[in-house]
Amino acid sequence: MNITASLVKELRERTGSGMMECKKALVETDGDIELAVEQMRKSGLAKADKKASRIAAEGSIFLCGADDGKSLVMLEVNCETDFVSKGDEFTGFAESVAAAALGAGVEELEALRKVTLPSGNTVEQARLELVAKIGENVNVRRFVCFTSVNGTIGSYLHGIRIGVLVEVEGGDEQLHKDVAMHIAASKPEFISENDVSEQVINREKDIFMAQAKDSGKPENIVEKMVEGRMKKFLGEITLVGQPFVKDPDIKVGKLLQQKNARVLRLARFEVGEGIEKKEENFAEEVMAQVQGS
Structure with a gap:
């Protein structure tokens, strides 16, 4: 059968593959598009499986909110390069996944992977097809959904790399935005001292005690030193104890009091945090190739 240019073009549009790959597939199937x-999808998914072990530490943070403002999803999707993270195909996929997470009301990542998108594919099927199409590993890494009945969900995106959700009771829209921005900048681990576990407190206290005793100071002085360092430590890791980024003379806890507001929960995502990136050594790579030849 004669493989026409229009047939190749149609297959390219449907699969996103290269011209020669499309022509080859059409020849093999005797023009049955x-x-x-189907064959190209199978081939592509097989290629996608091979890319699964490749480190994907770049990517973007996406937000998707309900019309009534009471629910908001924050999602991190990773890829291998910054270039791909800014592409329309990657962005379109991630936005559809965020919307699916909001609409499906799922809480676990495994459940989200099984949610069906408007295209008819599940999230996982769409991910595999995207990997095959763009040639990079893509990973839907994590998401969180905040739904508030009595409070308000504040949010902030710093470019595409840092995202924050914060549920606030009381206050106004400007406060919600300011607190979310502060969380993005200052990375509090807890809302208040009451949220810090005994394990964390005891660990730090032991470290400070050992450091203070090494100073050779009397026991009563050592105790005061440890007390002061613990107070400083808890102020650094708790939202209410941190100096407000827009006005360091006031702490966030005091700001919330002034606005008659209370933070109920928070979440902060930063692209790639906690992912061990592969260190490239191009000199060693070239040397290995030279020795191999």
Whole structure:
């Protein structure tokens, strides 16, 4: 059968693959475009499986909110390069996943992977097809959904790399935005001292005690030193204990009091945090190739 340019073009549009790859698939299927699409999808998914072990530490943070403002989803999707993270195909996929997470009301990542998108594919099927299409590993890493009955969900996106959700009771829209921005900048681990576990407190106290005793000071002085360092430590890791980024003369806890507001929960995502990135050594790579040849 004669493989026409229009047939190749149609297959390219449907699969996103290269011209020669499309022409080859059409020749192998004797011009049956549906069969060609099926074979290319199978081939692409096989390639996607091979890319699964590749480190994906770049990507973007996405937000998707309900019309009534009472629910908001924050999602991190990773890829291998910054270039891909800014592409329309990657962004379109991630936005559809965020919307699916909001609409499905799921809480676990495994459940989200099984949610069906408007395209008819599940999230996982769409991810695999995207990997095959763009040639990079893509990973839906994590998401969180805040739904508030009596409070308000504040949010902040710093570019595409840092995202924050914060549920606040009381206050106004400007306060909610300011607190979310502060969380993005200052990275509090807890809302208040009451949220810090005994394990964390005892660990730090032991460290400070050992450091203070090494100073050779009397026991009563050592106790005061440890007390002061613990107070400083708890102020640094708690939202209410941190100096407000827009006005360091006031702490966030005091700001909330002034606005008759209370933070109920918070979440902060930063692209790639906690992912061990592969260190590239191009000199060693070239040397290995030279020795191999």
